[in-house]
Amino acid sequence: MTMPRAIYPGSFDPITYGHIDIVRRARKLFPKLIIAIVANPNKQAFFSVQEREQITRDALAEMGIDDVEVTSYTGLLIDCAHKLEASAVVRGLRANSDFDYEFQMALTNRDLDSEIETVLFMTAGKYSFLSSSIVKEVKRFGGDIASFVPKSVDDALTRKLADQ
Numbered sequence: 183m184t185m186p187r188a189i190y191p192g193s194f195d196p197i198t199y200g201h202i203d204i205v206r207r208a209r210k211l212f213p214k215l216i217i218a219i220v221a222n223p224n225k226q227a228f229f230s231v232q233e234r235e236q237i238t239r240d241a242l243a244e245m246g247i248d249d250v251e252v253t254s255y256t257g258l259l260i261d262c263a264h265k266l267e268a269s270a271v272v273r274g275l276r277a278n279s280d281f282d283y284e285f286q287m288a289l290t291n292r293d294l295d296s297e298i299e300t301v302l303f304m305t306a307g308k309y310s311f312l313s314s315s316i317v318k319e320v321k322r323f324g325g326d327i328a329s330f331v332p333k334s335v336d337d338a339l340t341r342k343l344a345d346q
Contacts, residue, residue: 188212188270188301191259194219195227196335197238198317200309202245204274207303209250212270217242218262219254228318229342240334259287260294271300276310 188208194201194217208215217238221231229237231254238252255262263271271291273284281302288300305312317330321339328336 185213186211186270187214187216187266187268188272189216189218189259189263189266189268190272191218191220191255191262192273193222193225193227193314194234194238195229195314196234196317196331196338197241198309198312198314198331198335199329200274200276200305200312202241202247202332203306203309204272204303205242205247205250208272208301209247211301212272214251215249215272216251216253216266216268218259218266219252220259221254221256223256229338233338233342237335237338240338241332244332244334258294260291260298263295263298269298271298272303273300274303274305276305276313 190205190208192201205215205217219231219234219238227234235252235254242248242250242252253266259271275281275284284302291298291300312330317327318339321327322343
């Protein structure tokens with residue numbers, strides 16, 4: 183019997199403590215967890231896919247999480263799940279608006295492949311407001327983001343903003 187594998191897809195632009203909380207909790211259920219960073223040509227990302235992969239790896243290492251693979255993909259999530267031999271998709275929920283979107287996506291993915299389950303994790307209360315967009319906005323205007331992201335992510339944002 184193969185061990186269950188799960189993918190945790192998202193833009194991770196950049197990864198936050200909210201994402202890391204979901205990673206830690208998902209690792210308790212899935213022996214193999216892969217963060218799959220989407221390269222969505224329809225969205226203007228702050229960091230390139232390669233930068234997001236490295237920032238995510240650095241943040242996980244900083245947090246002592248060394249058993250989670252990081253990769254990227256384009257196209258359909260279900261195709262990525264097949265390629266990575268994942269039987270589950272992990273997603274985090276912050277609010278009702280997240281639920282509506284995630285519910286729709288889970289049903290669509292089930293229609294595409296009924297063998298791949300979507301597992302939704304409710305965010306920890308202290309991260310219920312946290313998003314990558316908020317982190318970037320606070321940082322852009324000089325605010326302290328130490329309680330939102332690991333230092334390596336803060337440093338990456340500092341470098342990127344200095345280059346602009």
